Amino acid sequence: MEIPFAEAYRIKMVEPLKKSTRAEREQWLKEAHYNLFGLKSEQVYIDCLTDSGTGAMSDRQWAAMMTGxxxxxxxxxxxxxxxxxxxxxxxxxxxxxxxxxxxxxxxxxxxxxxxxxxxxxxxxxxxxxxxxxxxxxxxxxxxxxxxxxxxxxxxxx
Incomplete structure (x- = not known):
């Protein structure tokens, strides 16, 4: 299988993420009864469930938001x-x-x-x-x- 190149763009916004240990993640999943919707967003390092708010915005998107x-x-x-x-x-x-x-x-x-x-x-x-x-x-x-x-x-x- 051929792996595609990453899309070419510069990230315009970053947000710090807290790393967790495997033990913490296992405990959080257990407390959420293994329901991903029961996790808090700050407990998720890489979000493969949702499609909301997971991408950086382009400079044009930021500019449009400021002048909207x-x-x-x-x-x-x-x-x-x-x-x-x-x-x-x-x-x-x-x-x-x-x-x-x-x-x-x-x-x-x-x-x-x-x-x-x-x-x-x-x-x-x-x-x-x-x-x-x-x-x-x-x-x-x-x-x-x-x-x-x-x-x-x-x-x-």
Whole structure:
């Protein structure tokens, strides 16, 4: 298997992390009943569970954040987002959300009905939760080979 090069960028923000011992980590996991959602963020050195807040921001992202319009309603940044999405997708209406799982909840509340079967390629836990909350079935369409991380085939389901 060929290992890809790391992406080329400079980190613009750092946050100190506290290292822990194996004994501490084992104790924390035991106290959390081996449920990763029961851990405190400061107990996690490398986060392989969440996709939130784990990446550095570019200099342009920081600059945009400093100059952004933070008004509750009618902000110019909303209209810039709306116009950009409209230009790309042709959609007239946009509902901004802070995360994909929140957007998924809005979308599924309209599209997914009781008894629906929603196929997917190994549903993420919140996706499965959103589907099952609506009394629908989250059907994973992967093949057994999908669980074999060493097997290189073009499609695993």
């Amino acid at each position: 319009d933070e008004a509750y309603a009618g902000s110019k940044s909303f209209f810039q987002l709306k116009d950009t999405i409209g230009a790309i997708t042709g959609f007239e209406y946009v509902i901004p959300t802070h995360q994909g799982r929140a957007a998924e909840n809005v979308l599924f509340s309209h599209l997914v009905k009781a008894g629906d079967i929603i196929p997917g390629n190994s549903h993420f836990d919140t996706t499965k939760g959103h589907i099952e909350f609506r009394k629908a079935v989250a059907l994973d369409c992967t093949i057994d080979a999908a669980k074999d991380t060493q097997l290189e085939i073009p499609f695993k389901g």
